Amino acid sequence: MEDQNETENSTAQESGPAYRARVWGGAPRKLWNAPMDGTVGARLRDLADWADGSGRAELPLDMYGNGVVEELEQRVAEELGMPAAAFFPTGTMAQQVALRCWAARTGDPVVALHPLAHPEVHENNAFAAVSGLRTVHPTDEPRLPTADEVRDHPERFGALMLELPLRDAGFVLPGWDELVAVVDAARERDAVVHFDGARLWDCPTHFGRPLAEIAGLADSVYVSFYKSLGGLSGAALAGPDELIEEARIWRHRYGGQVFQQYPAALSALRGLSEELPRLPSYVAHARVVAAALRDALAEPGGPGWFRVHPEAPHTHQFQVWLPYDADALTAAALAQAEETGTTLFRRWFPAPAGGPPGVAATELTVGGPGLAWTPADVRTAVRDFLGRL
Structure with a gap:
């Protein structure tokens, strides 16, 4: 036996x-x-070799988000053309923080997003369970919503969240003019626009626009470092200074103020330098x-x-x-x-x-x-x- x-x-x-x-x-x-x-x-050897080659091997270790983590945040803000960015250990945390901050500003906890979006499929109902947010779906077609679907949705919402690309529908993107029209439709409803840009790095070829122009359509953007860039882990939230300042407070409340994060930050910087181009x-x-x-x-x-x-x-x-x-x-x-x-x-x-x-x-x-x-x-x-x- x-x-x-x-x-x-x-x-x-x-x-x-x-x-x-x-x-x-x-x-x-x-x-x-x-x-x-x-x-x-x-x-670990590959990362150490890159740190040596990039002149970062002798940098002091970070502590609670300074040093190499601050360098990464500045680099992300520059790439996305945003005023500021904050490093987060996970994208799940980054997006919850972003949307609860926007909900406090708009006075509306309802988020419009696709039913195949990451928070709806892969996060165990975290928006509602942890952040007190509620979601509505402008469309259930396997694509991003159209401007008319956003404009004519019967229920009010304070934020429109667009996953670019929509992974579970096949990594699909709208055309550039379609995306601009969708954002404009949300603005007509006085809603803020947040991009779930876990793979936003991949989008410039399809849109024929630089990253900063794409990100500039939104009020805030989340990006991942291990998707497409080959980082170890981690994410960033980018947006206006006042939003990112508040997001840092909520990051601490959510348990995301990690003592040291230099391996993840270094691997993200390597991805931005080597994989992004x-x-x-x-x-x-x-x-x-x-x-x-x-x-x-x-x-x-x-x-x-x-x-x-x-x-x-x-x-x-x-x-x-x-x-x-x-x-x-x-x-x-x-x-x-x-x-x-x-x-x-x-x-x-x-x-x-x-x-x-x-x-x-x-x-x-x-x-x-x-x-x-x-x-x-x-x-x-x-x-x-x-x-x-």
Whole structure:
């Protein structure tokens, strides 16, 4: 019996999240470096090497947000064209603080946002449970709301929150003129506008506008450092001086006044210096990869039905849908990496809400490693993957 239990435990470990992450992340050929790829030692050595090379290795350690954390806050404010910025340990905390501060100013605790927005899907009802906010939805279509939907929403709201891009709908963005019209519609209702910009760094290519012009449409903006920039953790809230000053007080009340944060701050500064300038090339190549995926999936003997969404990605991330069981697709992705050293897909999930039964979806990201992939490389990897189903 003990031998059987040991065998079952070994099998579970070899198919569990840690094992999958190690196989996918350690593959010689992959499309991107995920945040969980690598080891503790390797990540710390890389960060120490960058600190040496950037002249920051001999800086004093920060204490309660000074030093390198202040440098990061100033850099974010400059990049976004905002008067001030404050570092937060998490984006969940940053956005709750921002919207409760706006609610106090407007006298209205109602926030209009998409039902697929991060606070509605991934935060266990934190807006209501922790911050006393209530949400309404101008639309439930898998896209950002239109100006008419914002203007004509029957219930009053004090703030409009727009997630750019809307991740769970496929990392989708509106057109520039559409975004400006939506912001104008909110202003007509005397509502403030907050951007959930966890991945705002990815948006300039789609909009054809610099970061500061995009962020300048909003009253406040949150950005993440581990999404797209490859930081260890952390976020920032940017906006007017008086808002950020109050946000710092609430950050302390929420338990976000961390004693030392130099590893996260240094990794964020590295991301701003090294990854941010490369993001346009990742977005451009994601469109090449997506086109090659569509070509390969449409070949004779393919799945018969598939979806690459958006067809031309708006950022360097997009969705792929296939008519198979999610666990079977995940197993095939793992086997491909184990046997060929190529990570094309990673984990699959049952189709998002509104999707047909028997369909699974995954998210694909194109980063630095993916720039080496040609369309022929993508098609070869897709054929091998499908052959494992």
